[in-house]
Amino acid sequence: MSLIPSFKIGIGNAWLFMSVFILQMIAITFVDKHARNKSHIPNDMRKNRRERYTGTIGNFIWLAAMGYSVFLPLQPGTTWFYVGLSVFFIGISLLTIATYNFITTPANQLITKGLYRFSRHPMYLSTFLICLGTGIASLSWLFIFLSIILALCLYQEGLIEERFCHNKYDNAYQEYADRTFKWIGLPKKR
Numbered sequence: 434m435s436l437i438p439s440f441k442i443g444i445g446n447a448w449l450f451m452s453v454f455i456l457q458m459i460a461i462t463f464v465d466k467h468a469r470n471k472s473h474i475p476n477d478m479r480k481n482r483r484e485r486y487t488g489t490i491g492n493f494i495w496l497a498a499m500g501y502s503v504f505l506p507l508q509p510g511t512t513w514f515y516v517g518l519s520v521f522f523i524g525i526s527l528l529t530i531a532t533y534n535f536i537t538t539p540a541n542q543l544i545t546k547g548l549y550r551f552s553r554h555p556m557y558l559s560t561f562l563i564c565l566g567t568g569i570a571s572l573s574w575l576f577i578f579l580s581i582i583l584a585l586c587l588y589q590e591g592l593i594e595e596r597f598c599h600n601k602y603d604n605a606y607q608e609y610a611d612r613t614f615k616w617i618g619l620p621k622k623r
Contacts, residue, residue: 441504441506442503442504443506445506445507445509446502446503446504446505446506446507446571447501447502447503447505447506447507447567447570447571447573447576448499448502448503448505449507450502450507450521450563450566450567450570451498451499451502451563451564451567453525453528453563454495454499454560454563457528457532460532460536461532461535461536464536478593478597480593483589484589484592484593487585487586487589487590488586488589488590488593490582490586491583491586491587491589491590494579494582494583494586495583497579498564498567498576498579498580498583501575501576501579502567502576505571505573505576506571507570507571508570508571508572511572513569513570513572514569514570514572516569516570517565517566517567517568517569517570517571518566518570519566520562520565520566520569521562521563521566521567521570522566523562523566524559524560524561524562524563524564524565524566525559525563526559527548527555527558527559527562528555528556528559528560528563530547530548530555531547531548531549531555531556531559532556533547534546534547534548534549534555535556543598543602543605543606543609545609545613549613550613550620551613551614551617551618551620552613552614552615552616552617552618553591553595553609553610553613553614553615553616554587554591554594554615554616555617557584557587557588557590557591558616558617560583560587561580561583561584561587564576564579564580564583564584565577565580565581567580568580591615595610
């Protein structure tokens, strides 16, 4: 595994894995016109300086990873490729189910069905797994590092979302948070 492998544009590069995020955005935008509106925290929600800074870093890291993936060859035929591919498929499966749960829940309703029964942030968890799997499958320490930094930024975004949901859904969100793990786990008994 190298920090920065050779750069070359090719059909078999890591962009194949990372393109799932573009497909997800298209699905959210075009399947349900209201889904796009509920996918973002309103701009008028107050964020402190650290939260704004972390959001900017997270967006930059995500864009850097997307750009880097165009030049990052996957390493088929290696054990690492198949390990990364497995992690990627777990991530894409979770992302697909979570996106479906998100799109099929009415805009003014708290999402608690499907994967949201097991995780308050399944899309963030799946994003990390997809990026981590991509880094492993391409044998790139740099991509794995970017994935970890992105996960830390997504953790901060999760805290902001939870504050927003507490304000919007009040007791219903608190009950949901009390029985559902932040990242993943079986629903807690009450």
